[in-house]
Amino acid sequence: MSIAMTNEKARLFGFLKPLAKRAAAAVRKVAKALGVSRPIARLLKSKDGGPVRRIVNGRQTKYTGFFISVKGDFAQMPWESRKGEQPALVLAEASPRVVSLLAQPHRLEIFIREQRAPLKYFPDLELKVHPSFLADLLNGVPFSSAALAPSNDEPDADLKTLIIEIKDDRDSRQHDLRYKKKLELAETIYRKLGISFLIIQRVEDIFPGHLRVASSVVSWRHTAVNQLDVWSAQRVLEGGEKIAADVVEALGGGAVGWGKLRALHVRRIVEINLTDNVTPQSVVRLPRYNTMQVRVTS
CATH class of the missing domain: 1.10.10 (Arc Repressor Mutant, subunit A)
Structure with missing residues (x-):
């Protein structure tokens, strides 16, 4: 029994070793970008380039689903809010200024001194967008309005990476100080990596009229x-x-x-x-x- 268990551990270690190396490399990359010697965060992506988690697992008691995205290389993009994430995916798919999209793009782990386990954050959506699209959002233009605005013939070589967190007004986490602090830390990490981070509110940023126009094309x-x-x-x-x-x-x-x-x-x-x-x-x-x-x- 002892020999069998030892062999099983050896096989398991051999299987996990490449994963550990990739994780360590991700930590060093983030630390270098932040200009620190000690790693404070790491960003982990799926090996196949798709979503890092599927959400739809049969245990949810709320509406969940998949959106098969043309701009996302025809991959299944999971969503867990039919009034927030799902409409945002439709608008991004229709937008002439959004080049590609990916739901649940990575897992961000933030190391803090107060606890042994890192804070884990899964962003809702990652977009590759034209600079004018990002500029409009930073200037307060609602997400759905910016998504349906005409393109300015900007070169695809000048794309910006945008991470979006989509919030429903009924999400109780918005009043959780610990959760709000985690988002603030995530924004700091992204900014150091040259990635933009925005939180959009469903009522303020996604208008039904705009969604109907986008759906008439995306369908x-x-x-x-x-x-x-x-x-x-x-x-x-x-x-x-x-x-x-x-x-x-x-x-x-x-x-x-x-x-x-x-x-x-x-x-x-x-x-x-x-x-x-x-x-x-x-x-x-x-x-x-x-x-x-x-x-x-x-």
């Missing part, structure tokens, strides 16, 4: 499109912006044409003006410098 995001559809849309728009009806006709017309137009928008190949409801008169154009498009089938 068609999985419509099949191919390279011929891309060329057809580009041919119509190469002379400048057109109304949506013209582009839809070039894509086959009818419901199929509308579905393809909306799918091409989410893939960042064309851009529909989302400042109002999408109609046949909505303006459509070809964005410039959008090098990080989502590929279509050949």
